[in-house]
Amino acid sequence: xxxxxxxxxxxxxxxxxxxxxxxxxxxxxxxxxxxxxxxxxxxxxxxxxxxxxxxxxxxxxxxxxxxxxxxxxxxxxxxxxxxxxxxxxxxxxxxxxxxxxxxxxxxxxxxxxxxxxxxxxxxxxxxxxxxxxxxxxxxxxxxxxxxxxxxxxxxxxxxxxxxxxxxxxxxxxxxxxxxxxxxxxxxxxxxxxxxxxxxxxxxxxxxxxxxxxxxxxxxxxxxxxxxxxxxxxxxxxxxxxxxxxxxxxxxxxxxxxxxxxxxxxxxxxxxxxxxxxxxxxxxxxxxxxxxxxxxxxxxxxxxxxxxxxxx
Amino acid sequence: xxxxxxxxxxxxxxxxxxxxxxxxxxxxxxxxxxxxxxxxxxxxxxxxxxxxxxxxxxxxxxxxxxxxxxxxxxxxxxxxxxxxxxxxxxxxxxxxxxxxxxxxxxxxxxxxxxxxxxxxxxxxxxxxxxxxxxxxxxxxxxxxxxxxxxxxxxxxxxxxxxxxxxxxxxxxxxxxxxxxxxxxxxxxxxxxxxxxxxxxxxxxxxxxxxxxxxxxxxxxxxxxxxxxxxxxxxxxxxxxxxxxxxxxxxxxxxxxxxxxxxxxxxxxxxxxxxxxxxxxxxxxxxxxxxxxxxxxxxxxxxxxxxxxxxxxxxxxxxxxxxxxxxxxxxxxxxxxxxxxxxxxxxxxxxxxxxxxxxxxxxxxxxxxxxxxxxxxxxxxxxxxxxxxxxxxxxxxxxxxxxxxxxxxxxxxxxxxxxxxxxxxxxxxxxxxxxxxxxxxxxxxxxxxxxxxxxxxxxxxxxxxxxx
Numbered sequence: 001x002x003x004x005x006x007x008x009x010x011x012x013x014x015x016x017x018x019x020x021x022x023x024x025x026x027x028x029x030x031x032x033x034x035x036x037x038x039x040x041x042x043x044x045x046x047x048x049x050x051x052x053x054x055x056x057x058x059x060x061x062x063x064x065x066x067x068x069x070x071x072x073x074x075x076x077x078x079x080x081x082x083x084x085x086x087x088x089x090x091x092x093x094x095x096x097x098x099x100x101x102x103x104x105x106x107x108x109x110x111x112x113x114x115x116x117x118x119x120x121x122x123x124x125x126x127x128x129x130x131x132x133x134x135x136x137x138x139x140x141x142x143x144x145x146x147x148x149x150x151x152x153x154x155x156x157x158x159x160x161x162x163x164x165x166x167x168x169x170x171x172x173x174x175x176x177x178x179x180x181x182x183x184x185x186x187x188x189x190x191x192x193x194x195x196x197x198x199x200x201x202x203x204x205x206x207x208x209x210x211x212x213x214x215x216x217x218x219x220x221x222x223x224x225x226x227x228x229x230x231x232x233x234x235x236x237x238x239x240x241x242x243x244x245x246x247x248x249x250x251x252x253x254x255x256x257x258x259x260x261x262x263x264x265x266x267x268x269x270x271x272x273x274x275x276x277x278x279x280x281x282x283x284x285x286x287x288x289x290x291x292x293x294x295x296x297x298x299x300x301x302x303x304x305x306x307x308x309x310x311x
Numbered sequence: 312x313x314x315x316x317x318x319x320x321x322x323x324x325x326x327x328x329x330x331x332x333x334x335x336x337x338x339x340x341x342x343x344x345x346x347x348x349x350x351x352x353x354x355x356x357x358x359x360x361x362x363x364x365x366x367x368x369x370x371x372x373x374x375x376x377x378x379x380x381x382x383x384x385x386x387x388x389x390x391x392x393x394x395x396x397x398x399x400x401x402x403x404x405x406x407x408x409x410x411x412x413x414x415x416x417x418x419x420x421x422x423x424x425x426x427x428x429x430x431x432x433x434x435x436x437x438x439x440x441x442x443x444x445x446x447x448x449x450x451x452x453x454x455x456x457x458x459x460x461x462x463x464x465x466x467x468x469x470x471x472x473x474x475x476x477x478x479x480x481x482x483x484x485x486x487x488x489x490x491x492x493x494x495x496x497x498x499x500x501x502x503x504x505x506x507x508x509x510x511x512x513x514x515x516x517x518x519x520x521x522x523x524x525x526x527x528x529x530x531x532x533x534x535x536x537x538x539x540x541x542x543x544x545x546x547x548x549x550x551x552x553x554x555x556x557x558x559x560x561x562x563x564x565x566x567x568x569x570x571x572x573x574x575x576x577x578x579x580x581x582x583x584x585x586x587x588x589x590x591x592x593x594x595x596x597x598x599x600x601x602x603x604x605x606x607x608x609x610x611x612x613x614x615x616x617x618x619x620x621x622x623x624x625x626x627x628x629x630x631x632x633x634x635x636x637x638x639x640x641x642x643x644x645x646x647x648x649x650x651x652x653x654x655x656x657x658x659x660x661x662x663x664x665x666x667x668x669x670x671x672x673x674x675x676x677x678x679x680x681x682x683x684x685x686x687x688x689x690x691x692x693x694x695x696x697x698x699x700x701x702x703x704x705x706x707x708x709x710x711x712x713x714x715x716x717x718x719x720x721x722x723x724x725x726x727x728x729x730x731x732x733x734x735x736x737x738x739x740x741x742x743x744x745x746x747x748x749x750x751x752x753x754x755x756x757x758x759x760x761x762x763x764x765x766x767x768x769x770x771x772x773x774x775x776x777x778x
Contacts, residue, residue: 003480003482003485003560004480005469005472005480005488008480008484008489009469009488009489009492011564012488012489012492012493013493015564015567015568015571016493016496016497016567019571020500020523022572022590023519023523023571023572023574023575024500024520024523027516027519027575027583027584027587028516028519030584030587031514031515031516031519031583031584032516034514034515055441055442056439056440056441057375057378057439058375058377058378058380058381058441058443060377060443060445061376061377061381062376062377064657066580066581068581068656069580070580070653070728070729072728072731072732072733073728073733073734074733080581080582081582082514082515085513085514085515086513086514087513087514088513088514088517089509089511089512089514089517090442090443090444090511090512090517091511091513091514091515091518091521092443093518094657095445095657095661096657096658096659096661096662097657097658097724098362098734099734100733100734120366120369121365122365122366127738127739128365128735128738129361129362129363129365129738130365131361131365132365132366132369132370133370133375134370135370135371135372136372274733275733275735
């Protein structure tokens with residue numbers, strides 16, 4: 001084959017033209033007809049404004065918005081459909097999960113948690129490696145939060161509605177004083193769990209594990225001594241629970257377990273059932289009971305048969 | 312007598328006629344590459360450090376990780392590697408054509424415009440002015456500067472080819488012509504330059520065209536320019552004819568046909584049409600054809616002559632780059648398989664792959680080209696061969712280290728995610744790999760500083776002179 005300038009230039013251009021037709025134009029004709037999915041809605045101007053901060057600060061480099069069939073965890077309740085992205089200009093699928101997938105982040109937490117987290121992510125999530133975004137200023141952070149709370153579109157709207165409803169209830173309970181607040185919190189735990197003691201005995205090993213889990217997951221809000229004065233506290237309302245005033249108020253191992261597992265929607269308390277397996281929740285619950293409440297029901301009756309490894 | 316011998320002979324015979332060449336453009340791109348490698352690796356080091364110590368630069372907005380990362384990537388692609396490869400191209404294209412570059416003046420203007428473009432890119436990204444699309448972040452005015460710079464290069468190269476005194480076009484020249492012409496077009500397409508405000512389409516079509524372009528940054532820019540350098544340096548260093556003209560042809564045309572089809576393998580787990588995914592996977596596997604056609608050609612040319620390659624620091628870089636190309640390409644083909652991608656997608660495995668390709672293959676060859684042409688441009692030996700060898704080993708250890716460390720981190724992440732572990736829970740587990748990565752980044756940054764010093768000394772100072 002004689003490679004002249006003409007052969008190289010025209011040949012290359014012809015190849016590229018053919019490939020662009022197959023790999024860009026045909027797929028465009030195909031995907032351009034996509035219709036809205038069940039959760040799709042347009043974005044409000046405030047949400048669209050918040051999205052510009054998401055783009056400007058490169059959130060897309062660590063956060064995907066692309067739920068796959070193989071995923072677990074946040075957002076995995078719904079596998080992404082082409083019709084979810086009709087308002088995304090540009091689309092922000094992302095290519096790495098240095099952080100979470102945010103497809104369904106909207107309504108996962110209330111706004112005040114998001115604010116504390118943006119001010120410094122380690123305030124609410126001590127192990128996070130996300131940068132602090134306080135430099136954006138409160139006004140911009142508010143817009144960014146509005147966008148983040150819309151992720152998931154109609155599904156996010158439902159979750160936000162739930163957050164707002166329970167936020168009101170939680171504030172009402174908090175403002176009616178500690179006794180009423182604790183009573184209200186207990187009432188949210190199903191009957192069966194309330195009288196359930198922690199089934200594992202208190203051991204040094206268990207407390208050490210609980211201590212580690214507390215530092216990795218809880219310390220940002222509840223504080224190193226469990227008084228609810230962690231670094232996130234100034235941003236949260238109702239504020240994080242002060243464990244040190246709970247002695248004699250009927251806290252059982254089961255209540256602690258249930259609240260850690262399921263969280264308290266409306267408040268900044270997230271659920272931990274995806275991140276902590278059963279024994280870890282019992283361990284951190286008992287750590288809180290022993291060190292901060294100074295009262296534990298670990299391994300008391302009714303306790304069933306002891307696990308085979310227990311001393 | 313075969314083709315490459317012919318070249319050699321004609322080139323020697325024609326030597327007296329090309330002494331007017333002053334290599335101003337090649338030197339300009341050489342300094343550009345050496346300088347921006349320092350900045351680019353620093354940005355990489357900074358980003359790696361932020362992942363390890365997130366509050367190090369707390370609330371320094373313009374250096375937040377999400378802005379540092381695109382600066383790092385754009386500078387590596389368009390600041391360090393592309394100018395490095397272009398430097399060699401502006402040296403060997405006139406040589407292979409037995410003529411002067413059409414216009415050194417135009418070349419210098421291009422170098423200047425290119426550097427203005429890079430400064431604008433850094434400033435705009437640091438200010439948060441971005442279009443938010445990976446590899447297509449730069450805002451519209453800078454996009455236009457990139458396209459304009461490529462157009463100047465196309466004009467200069469094509470005019471040089473047209474004024475050649477050598478009738479036969481050597482394979483390196485094909486690659487340079489195709490690379491600059493096709494990149495100018497795919498860059499304009501991928502950056503949606505007809506929509507200046509957003510530079511994007513809406514929804515899934517945007518993802519498809521983005522990755523068509525994104526992968527072609529490697530397929531139509533870095534790879535052909537690197538192949539061009541390898542095709543020039545390896546036969547020259549070995550003083551051997553190129554192994555096969557037929558393989559050159561196969562490698563060239565199959566690269567253009569196959570590589571351009573594979574971008575959608577970035578979207579295998581995304582709702583795009585299945586037929587598109589099938590094409591992307593099939594062609595990703597078929598990448599073995601252009602890759603092996605090129606590598607067999609180069610390696611058989613060097614067969615039995617590794618001593619000559621080892622003796623020339625430039626050729627040593629280039630040859631190592633071809634070995635990295637083998638590994639990164641085979642790995643890339645594998646990663647397009649859906650079963651493999653279930654584990655590798657979204658985590659540090661891909662970051663390892665990217666460093667193996669852009670640093671190990673294209674970056675190594677860019678540096679090799681520079682070290683090969685530098686003494687030939689100045690007519691003096693390198694300022695320090697020791698420093699060049701030192702840089703070689705630092706880059707080699709850095710690349711291999713990145714690959715090992717990030718692949719381990721990626722496997723931990725990918726497999727744990729499949730088991731239902733959350734991203735947050737894994738952070739402490741991969742921390743140690745982030746620390747190792749930052750340490751290796753420090754080594755690469757140091758190597759860039761050494762290289763910059765060595766290149767500047769070699770270019771502007773006589774041996775033994777004190778700076």
